[in-house]
Amino acid sequence: GNTSAFIHTEYLLSNSTDDHQRLSEKSYYIYFYSVLTEELHTVENTLEKPSTFAWSDQDSSLFLVTSTSRFVNNDEDILPYRERINNHISTIHRLDFDWTNDRPSLRQFTPIITIPLRLSDFLYVPLEQKLIFLSTSPLIDDLNSFEIYSIDLRNQSLLTRLTHNQGFEIGLQLSPSGNHLLFRNYTRRSSRTIFHDTQRRLYSLDLANGHTERYGSDFLGNIVGYVPKSDG
Secondary structure (H helix, E strand, O other): OOEEEEEEEEEEOOOOOOHHHHOOEEEEEEEEEEOOOOOEEEEEEOOOOEEEEEEOOOOOEEEEEEEEEOOOHHHHOOOOHHHHHOOEEEEEEEEEEEEEOOEEEEEEEEEEEEEOOEEEEEEEEOOOOEEEEEEEOOOOOOHHHOOEEEEEOOEEEEEEEOOOOOOEEEEEEEOOOOOEEEEEEEOEEEOOOOEEEOOOEEEEEEOOOOOEEEEOOOOOOOOOOOOOOOOO
16 A cells, blocks of 8 residues: 554543553554655544554554553552463454545444553554464463454454464564465473573464464574565
């Protein structure tokens, strides 16, 4: 497309003497930058705590993830630490925009699904009509919290887990063909005497059949990044 987007958080100052409370009120704005006109426009977002988003296959809509706590603030004070810190749920919304004279205005937003996971690395797959995301957690003792999932937009109640391994998936990207998901993976485990940390490895997941293939298996080093070629 010809438009880039980003989310800006604006903190509202209050009269409280507590620094945290003075910055507790926030407003969220979605900014659009037109490559053609080199103009920057903004749309206020009324949703709470946006965390990540992905464009659809056109400039008139995008998918936005918001994150909220499963508990009210008073409940969090009496919860055990692990339950308190890992209590988020995420809602995926579709935002549709109207463009008039190259200026966007929010026409409607539609909740798609709410799931008891914290999300990152959010992608839209036009070829499969799916959303793909990575679940994450501030706690790393349960590696099942770090997996890749997909949602079929033709059946929005269908949440599918794509990976089942004892490792961390990072750096999700679509292949240029749009039918493979690329990601890096590494594992960490420890005993009382030994800490084991593997090299970052690169994998490709076929979105049609779920088959996973490791790329560069003969390479013994650590893959810190990758860039798919435009010709596949």
